[in-house]
Amino acid sequence: MMKLYYAPGTVAVASAMALEEAAIAYEPVLVDFSTGAQTKPAYHAVNPKGRVPALESEHGLLTETGAILEYIAALAPEAGLMPTDPWQAAQVRALMHYLGNTMHVAHAHKMRGHRWADQESSFADMAAKVPRTMAECCAYLEAHVLTGAASALGDRFTLGDAWLFTVCRWLEGDSVDISAYPKLARHFTTIGARPSVAVLRDKGILP
Ligand SMILES: N[C@@H](CCC(=O)N[C@@H](CS)C(=O)NCC(=O)O)C(=O)O
Structure with a gap:
Protein backbone atom coordinates (compact mmCIF):
# COMPACT_ATOMS: atom_id res chain seq x y z
CA MET A 1 0.00 0.00 0.00
CA MET A 2 1.23 3.52 -0.79
CA LYS A 3 2.19 5.84 2.06
CA LEU A 4 1.32 9.54 2.04
CA TYR A 5 3.53 11.70 4.24
CA TYR A 6 1.46 14.67 5.35
CA ALA A 7 1.00 17.37 7.95
CA PRO A 8 -2.58 18.42 8.77
CA GLY A 9 -3.95 21.36 6.79
CA THR A 10 -0.92 21.66 4.51
CA VAL A 11 -0.87 21.32 0.74
CA ALA A 12 -0.66 17.57 1.39
CA VAL A 13 -4.45 17.73 1.90
CA ALA A 14 -4.88 17.97 -1.89
CA SER A 15 -3.04 14.68 -2.45
CA ALA A 16 -5.00 12.94 0.31
CA MET A 17 -8.24 14.22 -1.16
CA ALA A 18 -7.30 12.94 -4.62
CA LEU A 19 -6.49 9.51 -3.14
CA GLU A 20 -9.87 9.44 -1.38
CA GLU A 21 -11.72 10.56 -4.52
CA ALA A 22 -9.88 7.91 -6.55
CA ALA A 23 -10.71 5.26 -3.92
CA ILE A 24 -7.04 4.30 -3.69
CA ALA A 25 -6.05 2.78 -0.36
CA TYR A 26 -3.10 4.52 1.32
CA GLU A 27 -1.43 4.80 4.68
CA PRO A 28 -1.26 8.39 5.95
CA VAL A 29 2.03 9.05 7.78
CA LEU A 30 2.10 12.13 9.99
CA VAL A 31 5.12 14.42 9.74
CA ASP A 32 4.78 16.39 12.97
CA PHE A 33 5.55 20.02 12.13
CA SER A 34 5.02 20.97 15.82
CA THR A 35 8.28 19.16 16.64
CA GLY A 36 9.99 20.22 13.42
CA ALA A 37 10.01 16.61 12.19
CA GLN A 38 10.26 17.83 8.60
CA THR A 39 13.68 19.36 9.38
CA LYS A 40 15.15 16.25 11.04
CA PRO A 41 17.40 13.57 9.50
CA ALA A 42 14.78 10.83 9.93
CA TYR A 43 12.38 12.58 7.55
CA HIS A 44 15.14 13.82 5.26
CA ALA A 45 16.08 10.18 4.76
CA VAL A 46 12.58 9.74 3.32
CA ASN A 47 12.29 13.09 1.52
CA PRO A 48 15.45 15.18 1.25
CA LYS A 49 13.32 18.23 0.40
CA GLY A 50 11.99 18.30 3.97
CA ARG A 51 8.51 19.09 2.73
CA VAL A 52 5.12 17.41 2.46
CA PRO A 53 3.45 15.84 0.59
CA ALA A 54 5.57 12.84 -0.31
CA LEU A 55 4.05 9.70 -1.74
CA GLU A 56 5.89 6.44 -1.27
CA SER A 57 4.89 4.02 -4.00
CA GLU A 58 6.15 0.61 -5.04
CA HIS A 59 8.39 2.42 -7.54
CA GLY A 60 9.92 4.87 -5.05
CA LEU A 61 9.22 8.32 -3.65
CA LEU A 62 7.22 10.94 -5.51
CA THR A 63 7.18 14.58 -4.40
CA GLU A 64 5.53 17.78 -5.66
CA THR A 65 1.79 18.14 -5.42
CA GLY A 66 1.30 18.51 -9.17
CA ALA A 67 3.19 15.29 -9.93
CA ILE A 68 1.46 13.37 -7.14
CA LEU A 69 -2.00 14.51 -8.22
CA GLU A 70 -1.37 13.61 -11.86
CA TYR A 71 -0.03 10.20 -10.82
CA ILE A 72 -3.14 9.50 -8.77
CA ALA A 73 -5.40 10.56 -11.66
CA ALA A 74 -3.48 8.29 -14.02
CA LEU A 75 -3.76 5.33 -11.63
CA ALA A 76 -7.53 5.69 -11.45
CA PRO A 77 -8.79 7.00 -14.81
CA GLU A 78 -12.28 5.82 -13.96
CA ALA A 79 -12.46 8.52 -11.26
CA GLY A 80 -12.22 11.21 -13.96
CA LEU A 81 -9.96 13.47 -11.90
CA MET A 82 -8.42 14.94 -15.05
CA PRO A 83 -10.52 15.76 -18.14
CA THR A 84 -9.78 13.66 -21.22
CA ASP A 85 -10.29 16.63 -23.55
N1 LIG B 1 6.16 22.55 -4.26
C1 LIG B 1 5.78 21.70 -3.16
C2 LIG B 1 5.69 22.54 -1.90
C3 LIG B 1 5.52 21.70 -0.67
C4 LIG B 1 5.57 22.54 0.59
O1 LIG B 1 6.17 23.63 0.63
N2 LIG B 1 4.92 22.04 1.64
C5 LIG B 1 4.94 22.73 2.90
C6 LIG B 1 3.61 22.55 3.63
S1 LIG B 1 2.28 23.43 2.86
C7 LIG B 1 6.03 22.16 3.79
O2 LIG B 1 6.26 20.97 3.75
N3 LIG B 1 6.68 23.00 4.58
C8 LIG B 1 7.64 22.56 5.55
C9 LIG B 1 8.68 23.58 5.83
O3 LIG B 1 8.81 24.57 5.09
O4 LIG B 1 9.39 23.37 6.81
C10 LIG B 1 4.44 21.02 -3.47
O5 LIG B 1 3.58 21.65 -4.08
O6 LIG B 1 4.27 19.85 -3.10
Missing part, protein backbone atom coordinates in the same frame (compact mmCIF):
# COMPACT_ATOMS: atom_id res chain seq x y z
CA PRO A 86 -6.81 18.16 -24.11
CA TRP A 87 -7.97 21.78 -23.83
CA GLN A 88 -9.98 21.17 -20.67
CA ALA A 89 -7.08 19.23 -19.17
CA ALA A 90 -4.76 22.14 -20.00
CA GLN A 91 -7.13 24.54 -18.20
CA VAL A 92 -7.03 22.35 -15.10
CA ARG A 93 -3.23 22.28 -15.31
CA ALA A 94 -3.09 26.06 -15.72
CA LEU A 95 -5.08 26.40 -12.48
CA MET A 96 -2.84 23.86 -10.73
CA HIS A 97 0.35 25.62 -11.83
CA TYR A 98 -1.05 28.95 -10.64
CA LEU A 99 -1.91 27.49 -7.24
CA GLY A 100 1.51 25.88 -6.83
CA ASN A 101 3.77 28.49 -8.38
CA THR A 102 2.04 31.72 -7.41
CA MET A 103 -0.57 31.36 -4.66
CA HIS A 104 1.24 28.83 -2.46
CA VAL A 105 4.43 30.88 -2.74
CA ALA A 106 2.54 34.06 -1.79
CA HIS A 107 1.07 32.26 1.25
CA ALA A 108 4.48 30.92 2.33
CA HIS A 109 5.78 34.49 2.75
CA LYS A 110 3.82 34.64 6.03
CA MET A 111 5.50 31.78 7.91
CA ARG A 112 8.50 30.84 5.79
CA GLY A 113 10.25 34.15 5.11
CA HIS A 114 13.56 32.53 6.10
CA ARG A 115 13.53 30.83 2.71
CA TRP A 116 14.15 34.17 1.03
CA ALA A 117 15.82 36.43 3.61
CA ASP A 118 17.77 36.45 6.86
CA GLN A 119 16.75 39.60 8.69
CA GLU A 120 13.85 39.80 11.11
CA SER A 121 12.67 43.06 9.52
CA SER A 122 12.46 41.31 6.14
CA PHE A 123 10.21 38.59 7.61
CA ALA A 124 7.82 41.19 9.03
CA ASP A 125 7.66 43.01 5.71
CA MET A 126 6.98 39.81 3.79
CA ALA A 127 4.30 38.65 6.25
CA ALA A 128 2.59 42.04 6.17
CA LYS A 129 2.11 41.81 2.44
CA VAL A 130 0.47 38.37 2.44
CA PRO A 131 -3.15 39.55 2.89
CA ARG A 132 -2.74 41.76 -0.17
CA THR A 133 -1.01 39.23 -2.43
CA MET A 134 -3.46 36.47 -1.48
CA ALA A 135 -6.41 38.83 -2.05
CA GLU A 136 -5.00 39.70 -5.48
CA CYS A 137 -4.78 35.98 -6.30
CA CYS A 138 -8.40 35.51 -5.22
CA ALA A 139 -9.51 38.44 -7.36
CA TYR A 140 -7.70 36.96 -10.35
CA LEU A 141 -9.28 33.54 -9.86
CA GLU A 142 -12.71 35.10 -9.38
CA ALA A 143 -12.53 37.24 -12.51
CA HIS A 144 -10.61 35.04 -14.94
CA VAL A 145 -10.55 31.38 -13.90
CA LEU A 146 -13.65 30.14 -12.07
CA THR A 147 -16.14 29.32 -14.80
CA GLY A 148 -17.72 26.10 -13.54
CA ALA A 149 -20.98 25.38 -11.81
CA ALA A 150 -20.20 22.39 -9.59
CA SER A 151 -16.42 22.63 -9.82
CA ALA A 152 -13.85 25.34 -10.58
CA LEU A 153 -13.88 24.80 -14.33
CA GLY A 154 -16.92 22.73 -15.17
CA ASP A 155 -19.39 20.24 -13.80
CA ARG A 156 -17.00 17.51 -12.72
CA PHE A 157 -14.65 17.42 -9.76
CA THR A 158 -11.01 17.51 -10.91
CA LEU A 159 -7.53 17.66 -9.40
CA GLY A 160 -7.76 21.45 -9.61
CA ASP A 161 -10.69 21.43 -7.20
CA ALA A 162 -8.77 19.45 -4.59
CA TRP A 163 -5.84 21.86 -4.79
CA LEU A 164 -7.98 25.02 -4.88
CA PHE A 165 -10.00 23.87 -1.86
CA THR A 166 -6.76 23.16 0.03
CA VAL A 167 -5.36 26.62 -0.68
CA CYS A 168 -8.65 28.39 0.12
CA ARG A 169 -8.54 26.87 3.62
CA TRP A 170 -5.51 29.12 4.25
CA LEU A 171 -7.34 32.35 3.37
CA GLU A 172 -8.85 33.03 6.79
CA GLY A 173 -5.42 32.71 8.44
CA ASP A 174 -4.06 35.04 5.78
CA SER A 175 -6.72 37.65 6.69
CA VAL A 176 -8.57 37.30 3.41
CA ASP A 177 -12.37 37.23 3.56
CA ILE A 178 -13.46 34.64 1.01
CA SER A 179 -17.02 36.02 0.99
CA ALA A 180 -15.69 38.97 -1.02
CA TYR A 181 -15.26 36.49 -3.90
CA PRO A 182 -18.67 34.84 -4.45
CA LYS A 183 -17.57 32.21 -6.99
CA LEU A 184 -14.61 31.22 -4.85
CA ALA A 185 -16.79 31.09 -1.73
CA ARG A 186 -19.33 28.89 -3.51
CA HIS A 187 -16.56 26.60 -4.71
CA PHE A 188 -15.15 26.33 -1.17
CA THR A 189 -18.56 25.41 0.26
CA THR A 190 -19.40 22.97 -2.54
CA ILE A 191 -16.09 21.11 -2.41
CA GLY A 192 -16.07 21.23 1.40
CA ALA A 193 -19.34 19.27 1.43
CA ARG A 194 -17.87 16.32 -0.48
CA PRO A 195 -17.71 13.00 1.39
CA SER A 196 -13.94 12.84 0.80
CA VAL A 197 -13.51 15.98 2.92
CA ALA A 198 -15.42 14.38 5.81
CA VAL A 199 -13.13 11.34 5.55
CA LEU A 200 -10.05 13.58 5.69
CA ARG A 201 -11.44 15.21 8.85
CA ASP A 202 -12.02 11.79 10.44
CA LYS A 203 -8.45 10.82 9.61
CA GLY A 204 -7.05 14.07 11.08
CA ILE A 205 -5.52 15.11 7.76
CA LEU A 206 -7.84 18.11 7.68
CA PRO A 207 -8.02 19.97 11.01
Whole structure:
Protein backbone atom coordinates (compact mmCIF):
# COMPACT_ATOMS: atom_id res chain seq x y z
CA MET A 1 0.00 0.00 0.00
CA MET A 2 1.23 3.52 -0.79
CA LYS A 3 2.19 5.84 2.06
CA LEU A 4 1.32 9.54 2.04
CA TYR A 5 3.53 11.70 4.24
CA TYR A 6 1.46 14.67 5.35
CA ALA A 7 1.00 17.37 7.95
CA PRO A 8 -2.58 18.42 8.77
CA GLY A 9 -3.95 21.36 6.79
CA THR A 10 -0.92 21.66 4.51
CA VAL A 11 -0.87 21.32 0.74
CA ALA A 12 -0.66 17.57 1.39
CA VAL A 13 -4.45 17.73 1.90
CA ALA A 14 -4.88 17.97 -1.89
CA SER A 15 -3.04 14.68 -2.45
CA ALA A 16 -5.00 12.94 0.31
CA MET A 17 -8.24 14.22 -1.16
CA ALA A 18 -7.30 12.94 -4.62
CA LEU A 19 -6.49 9.51 -3.14
CA GLU A 20 -9.87 9.44 -1.38
CA GLU A 21 -11.72 10.56 -4.52
CA ALA A 22 -9.88 7.91 -6.55
CA ALA A 23 -10.71 5.26 -3.92
CA ILE A 24 -7.04 4.30 -3.69
CA ALA A 25 -6.05 2.78 -0.36
CA TYR A 26 -3.10 4.52 1.32
CA GLU A 27 -1.43 4.80 4.68
CA PRO A 28 -1.26 8.39 5.95
CA VAL A 29 2.03 9.05 7.78
CA LEU A 30 2.10 12.13 9.99
CA VAL A 31 5.12 14.42 9.74
CA ASP A 32 4.78 16.39 12.97
CA PHE A 33 5.55 20.02 12.13
CA SER A 34 5.02 20.97 15.82
CA THR A 35 8.28 19.16 16.64
CA GLY A 36 9.99 20.22 13.42
CA ALA A 37 10.01 16.61 12.19
CA GLN A 38 10.26 17.83 8.60
CA THR A 39 13.68 19.36 9.38
CA LYS A 40 15.15 16.25 11.04
CA PRO A 41 17.40 13.57 9.50
CA ALA A 42 14.78 10.83 9.93
CA TYR A 43 12.38 12.58 7.55
CA HIS A 44 15.14 13.82 5.26
CA ALA A 45 16.08 10.18 4.76
CA VAL A 46 12.58 9.74 3.32
CA ASN A 47 12.29 13.09 1.52
CA PRO A 48 15.45 15.18 1.25
CA LYS A 49 13.32 18.23 0.40
CA GLY A 50 11.99 18.30 3.97
CA ARG A 51 8.51 19.09 2.73
CA VAL A 52 5.12 17.41 2.46
CA PRO A 53 3.45 15.84 0.59
CA ALA A 54 5.57 12.84 -0.31
CA LEU A 55 4.05 9.70 -1.74
CA GLU A 56 5.89 6.44 -1.27
CA SER A 57 4.89 4.02 -4.00
CA GLU A 58 6.15 0.61 -5.04
CA HIS A 59 8.39 2.42 -7.54
CA GLY A 60 9.92 4.87 -5.05
CA LEU A 61 9.22 8.32 -3.65
CA LEU A 62 7.22 10.94 -5.51
CA THR A 63 7.18 14.58 -4.40
CA GLU A 64 5.53 17.78 -5.66
CA THR A 65 1.79 18.14 -5.42
CA GLY A 66 1.30 18.51 -9.17
CA ALA A 67 3.19 15.29 -9.93
CA ILE A 68 1.46 13.37 -7.14
CA LEU A 69 -2.00 14.51 -8.22
CA GLU A 70 -1.37 13.61 -11.86
CA TYR A 71 -0.03 10.20 -10.82
CA ILE A 72 -3.14 9.50 -8.77
CA ALA A 73 -5.40 10.56 -11.66
CA ALA A 74 -3.48 8.29 -14.02
CA LEU A 75 -3.76 5.33 -11.63
CA ALA A 76 -7.53 5.69 -11.45
CA PRO A 77 -8.79 7.00 -14.81
CA GLU A 78 -12.28 5.82 -13.96
CA ALA A 79 -12.46 8.52 -11.26
CA GLY A 80 -12.22 11.21 -13.96
CA LEU A 81 -9.96 13.47 -11.90
CA MET A 82 -8.42 14.94 -15.05
CA PRO A 83 -10.52 15.76 -18.14
CA THR A 84 -9.78 13.66 -21.22
CA ASP A 85 -10.29 16.63 -23.55
CA PRO A 86 -6.81 18.16 -24.11
CA TRP A 87 -7.97 21.78 -23.83
CA GLN A 88 -9.98 21.17 -20.67
CA ALA A 89 -7.08 19.23 -19.17
CA ALA A 90 -4.76 22.14 -20.00
CA GLN A 91 -7.13 24.54 -18.20
CA VAL A 92 -7.03 22.35 -15.10
CA ARG A 93 -3.23 22.28 -15.31
CA ALA A 94 -3.09 26.06 -15.72
CA LEU A 95 -5.08 26.40 -12.48
CA MET A 96 -2.84 23.86 -10.73
CA HIS A 97 0.35 25.62 -11.83
CA TYR A 98 -1.05 28.95 -10.64
CA LEU A 99 -1.91 27.49 -7.24
CA GLY A 100 1.51 25.88 -6.83
CA ASN A 101 3.77 28.49 -8.38
CA THR A 102 2.04 31.72 -7.41
CA MET A 103 -0.57 31.36 -4.66
CA HIS A 104 1.24 28.83 -2.46
CA VAL A 105 4.43 30.88 -2.74
CA ALA A 106 2.54 34.06 -1.79
CA HIS A 107 1.07 32.26 1.25
CA ALA A 108 4.48 30.92 2.33
CA HIS A 109 5.78 34.49 2.75
CA LYS A 110 3.82 34.64 6.03
CA MET A 111 5.50 31.78 7.91
CA ARG A 112 8.50 30.84 5.79
CA GLY A 113 10.25 34.15 5.11
CA HIS A 114 13.56 32.53 6.10
CA ARG A 115 13.53 30.83 2.71
CA TRP A 116 14.15 34.17 1.03
CA ALA A 117 15.82 36.43 3.61
CA ASP A 118 17.77 36.45 6.86
CA GLN A 119 16.75 39.60 8.69
CA GLU A 120 13.85 39.80 11.11
CA SER A 121 12.67 43.06 9.52
CA SER A 122 12.46 41.31 6.14
CA PHE A 123 10.21 38.59 7.61
CA ALA A 124 7.82 41.19 9.03
CA ASP A 125 7.66 43.01 5.71
CA MET A 126 6.98 39.81 3.79
CA ALA A 127 4.30 38.65 6.25
CA ALA A 128 2.59 42.04 6.17
CA LYS A 129 2.11 41.81 2.44
CA VAL A 130 0.47 38.37 2.44
CA PRO A 131 -3.15 39.55 2.89
CA ARG A 132 -2.74 41.76 -0.17
CA THR A 133 -1.01 39.23 -2.43
CA MET A 134 -3.46 36.47 -1.48
CA ALA A 135 -6.41 38.83 -2.05
CA GLU A 136 -5.00 39.70 -5.48
CA CYS A 137 -4.78 35.98 -6.30
CA CYS A 138 -8.40 35.51 -5.22
CA ALA A 139 -9.51 38.44 -7.36
CA TYR A 140 -7.70 36.96 -10.35
CA LEU A 141 -9.28 33.54 -9.86
CA GLU A 142 -12.71 35.10 -9.38
CA ALA A 143 -12.53 37.24 -12.51
CA HIS A 144 -10.61 35.04 -14.94
CA VAL A 145 -10.55 31.38 -13.90
CA LEU A 146 -13.65 30.14 -12.07
CA THR A 147 -16.14 29.32 -14.80
CA GLY A 148 -17.72 26.10 -13.54
CA ALA A 149 -20.98 25.38 -11.81
CA ALA A 150 -20.20 22.39 -9.59
CA SER A 151 -16.42 22.63 -9.82
CA ALA A 152 -13.85 25.34 -10.58
CA LEU A 153 -13.88 24.80 -14.33
CA GLY A 154 -16.92 22.73 -15.17
CA ASP A 155 -19.39 20.24 -13.80
CA ARG A 156 -17.00 17.51 -12.72
CA PHE A 157 -14.65 17.42 -9.76
CA THR A 158 -11.01 17.51 -10.91
CA LEU A 159 -7.53 17.66 -9.40
CA GLY A 160 -7.76 21.45 -9.61
CA ASP A 161 -10.69 21.43 -7.20
CA ALA A 162 -8.77 19.45 -4.59
CA TRP A 163 -5.84 21.86 -4.79
CA LEU A 164 -7.98 25.02 -4.88
CA PHE A 165 -10.00 23.87 -1.86
CA THR A 166 -6.76 23.16 0.03
CA VAL A 167 -5.36 26.62 -0.68
CA CYS A 168 -8.65 28.39 0.12
CA ARG A 169 -8.54 26.87 3.62
CA TRP A 170 -5.51 29.12 4.25
CA LEU A 171 -7.34 32.35 3.37
CA GLU A 172 -8.85 33.03 6.79
CA GLY A 173 -5.42 32.71 8.44
CA ASP A 174 -4.06 35.04 5.78
CA SER A 175 -6.72 37.65 6.69
CA VAL A 176 -8.57 37.30 3.41
CA ASP A 177 -12.37 37.23 3.56
CA ILE A 178 -13.46 34.64 1.01
CA SER A 179 -17.02 36.02 0.99
CA ALA A 180 -15.69 38.97 -1.02
CA TYR A 181 -15.26 36.49 -3.90
CA PRO A 182 -18.67 34.84 -4.45
CA LYS A 183 -17.57 32.21 -6.99
CA LEU A 184 -14.61 31.22 -4.85
CA ALA A 185 -16.79 31.09 -1.73
CA ARG A 186 -19.33 28.89 -3.51
CA HIS A 187 -16.56 26.60 -4.71
CA PHE A 188 -15.15 26.33 -1.17
CA THR A 189 -18.56 25.41 0.26
CA THR A 190 -19.40 22.97 -2.54
CA ILE A 191 -16.09 21.11 -2.41
CA GLY A 192 -16.07 21.23 1.40
CA ALA A 193 -19.34 19.27 1.43
CA ARG A 194 -17.87 16.32 -0.48
CA PRO A 195 -17.71 13.00 1.39
CA SER A 196 -13.94 12.84 0.80
CA VAL A 197 -13.51 15.98 2.92
CA ALA A 198 -15.42 14.38 5.81
CA VAL A 199 -13.13 11.34 5.55
CA LEU A 200 -10.05 13.58 5.69
CA ARG A 201 -11.44 15.21 8.85
CA ASP A 202 -12.02 11.79 10.44
CA LYS A 203 -8.45 10.82 9.61
CA GLY A 204 -7.05 14.07 11.08
CA ILE A 205 -5.52 15.11 7.76
CA LEU A 206 -7.84 18.11 7.68
CA PRO A 207 -8.02 19.97 11.01
N1 LIG B 1 6.16 22.55 -4.26
C1 LIG B 1 5.78 21.70 -3.16
C2 LIG B 1 5.69 22.54 -1.90
C3 LIG B 1 5.52 21.70 -0.67
C4 LIG B 1 5.57 22.54 0.59
O1 LIG B 1 6.17 23.63 0.63
N2 LIG B 1 4.92 22.04 1.64
C5 LIG B 1 4.94 22.73 2.90
C6 LIG B 1 3.61 22.55 3.63
S1 LIG B 1 2.28 23.43 2.86
C7 LIG B 1 6.03 22.16 3.79
O2 LIG B 1 6.26 20.97 3.75
N3 LIG B 1 6.68 23.00 4.58
C8 LIG B 1 7.64 22.56 5.55
C9 LIG B 1 8.68 23.58 5.83
O3 LIG B 1 8.81 24.57 5.09
O4 LIG B 1 9.39 23.37 6.81
C10 LIG B 1 4.44 21.02 -3.47
O5 LIG B 1 3.58 21.65 -4.08
O6 LIG B 1 4.27 19.85 -3.10
